[in-house]
Amino acid sequence: MENKLSIGLFGFGVVGEGIYQVLLQKLSLNATIKKICIKHPEKKRNAPAELFTTDYNDILNDPLINVVIELIDDADEAFKIVSTAITKNKAVVSANKKMIAESFPQLLLLQAEFEQPFLYEAAVCGSIPIIRNLEEYYDNELLESICGIVNGSTNFILTKIFKEKIDYKIALAEAQSLGFAEWDPHLDVSGMDAANKLTILLLHGHGILTSPKNILHLGIENIHAEDAKYALGKRWQIKLTAQAKRLKNGKVAAFVLPQFVSKESQLYNVENEFNGVVLQSALSDKQFLYGKGAGRFPTASAVLSDISALRYQYKYEYRKHQQQDTGLETDFLLWVYVSCNSWADLDMEDFAWIDAIHTTEQRQYVTGGIRFKTLSNATWIRRQGVSLIVLPDGIIQEMNFDLLDKKFLSDPGCLVQGLV
Numbered sequence: 001m002e003n004k005l006s007i008g009l010f011g012f013g014v015v016g017e018g019i020y021q022v023l024l025q026k027l028s029l030n031a032t033i034k035k036i037c038i039k040h041p042e043k044k045r046n047a048p049a050e051l052f053t054t055d056y057n058d059i060l061n062d063p064l065i066n067v068v069i070e071l072i073d074d075a076d077e078a079f080k081i082v083s084t085a086i087t088k089n090k091a092v093v094s095a096n097k098k099m100i101a102e103s104f105p106q107l108l109l110l111q112a113e114f115e116q117p118f119l120y121e122a123a124v125c126g127s128i129p130i131i132r133n134l135e136e137y138y139d140n141e142l143l144e145s146i147c148g149i150v151n152g153s154t155n156f157i158l159t160k161i162f163k164e165k166i167d168y169k170i171a172l173a174e175a176q177s178l179g180f181a182e183w184d185p186h187l188d189v190s191g192m193d194a195a196n197k198l199t200i201l202l203l204h205g206h207g208i209l210t211s212p213k214n215i216l217h218l219g220i221e222n223i224h225a226e227d228a229k230y231a232l233g234k235r236w237q238i239k240l241t242a243q244a245k246r247l248k249n250g251k252v253a254a255f256v257l258p259q260f261v262s263k264e265s266q267l268y269n270v271e272n273e274f275n276g277v278v279l280q281s282a283l284s285d286k287q288f289l290y291g292k293g294a295g296r297f298p299t300a301s302a303v304l305s306d307i308s309a310l311r312y313q314y315k316y317e318y319r320k321h322q323q324q325d326t327g328l329e330t331d332f333l334l335w336v337y338v339s340c341n342s343w344a345d346l347d348m349e350d351f352a353w354i355d356a357i358h359t360t361e362q363r364q365y366v367t368g369g370i371r372f373k374t375l376s377n378a379t380w381i382r383r384q385g386v387s388l389i390v391l392p393d394g395i396i397q398e399m400n401f402d403l404l405d406k407k408f409l410s411d412p413g414c415l416v417q418g419l420v
């Protein structure tokens with residue numbers, strides 16, 4: 001039987017207002033917004049004044065409100081709202097990927113104890129129904145890898161810089177004014193937002209409960225014009241990708257890093273605020289999901305889909321996590337390109353092997369393999385002026401690590417000095 005949904009909404013920003021507008025028109029959903037909690041009552045709002053409150057308890061203590069929609073920026077406040085709502089037996093919809101990724105252990109316990117639906121499709125890839133897909137269609141062992149562009153702002157910025165030759169700062173300001181970027185855009189450009197999203201995908205896709213702190217991530221801040229020239233020469237694009245690939249030992253390699261993407265990849269043509277996810281599965285081979293990943297209405301569309309699912313008490317089951325959590329693998333090889341202003345910026349000893357070194361007047365670059373665990377501990381990858389980009393199909397799992405350490409570059413310093 002369908003539930004009648006009486007909603008308490010937290011936040012009336014880009015997405016909150018979008019949801020309000022859409023629900024006014026979609027009467028068939030049998031869902032009405034009873035109260036909206038906001039932080040700044042002085043702002044002019046496009047909704048009747050009597051709907052608004054600044055007191056959380058007007059929603060959380062109202063027994064007639066059976067659904068809480070949480071759409072605020074502050075992750076700590078969001079956790080308080082969501083956890084209280086669940087303990088008060090309200091169903092919850094959220095889009096707060098930072099809060100969800102950082103608080104998964106507590107949120108799983110709360111869901112198990114109170115048996116309330118807690119849905120968050122909008123938290124990953126905006127309008128693309130990726131979480132429900134992983135939960136339902138891929139609730140089995142067939143999924144091998146997830147590789148996606150999961151942050152709309154950075155993809156928008158990369159498109160503007162490299163295709164339209166617009167300056168980084170102007171492109172970022174545009175992503176902010178269009179409502180794509182986070183309240184703190186550093187979360188986008190540093191790759192942190194994508195790491196939060198990957199944490200969520202890891203749980204639903206591979207059954208792995210981890211923290212975003214365990215996900216190696218770099219953003220787009222250090223990508224250099226010379227990197228774009230290199231990519232152009234190879235007919236590649238540079239994209240910020242989030243990856244989670246099951247290796248032969250059953251564990252999963254996961255990271256968020258800039259990557260060269262070749263024409264053969266479905267991600268090659270994903271531009272602007274669009275997101276795209278390639279799922280590789282044992283029987284179906286490749287599947288590609290594509291859609292708008294940021295912005296008012298694409299995000300509202302995913303929230304709306306969750307609201308709609310609440311009419312029949314839909315819940316995530318986390319089946320894969322309950323069956324087996326294999327954990328993440330840190331010992332595999334990554335094939336990378338690194339460019340820098342000076343060789344002194346890199347620790348060449350960290351490379352397991354090097355297959356090309358090149359020096360131009362503006363820039364030096366090297367391509368080669370690095371053990372992932374070495375990369376994860378390396379501080380030089382975050383130095384200003386150092387740009388690290390994964391090569392296409394950069395995850396290598398077939399190498400003999402012991403052999404590699406002995407075989408290549410016994411004295412990398414000499415090799416470098418010889419070239420500069």
Ligand code: HSE
Nearest residue numbers: 151152153180181182
């Ligand atoms: N800042 C995020 C992005 C919003 O650009 O993808 C959607 O999660």
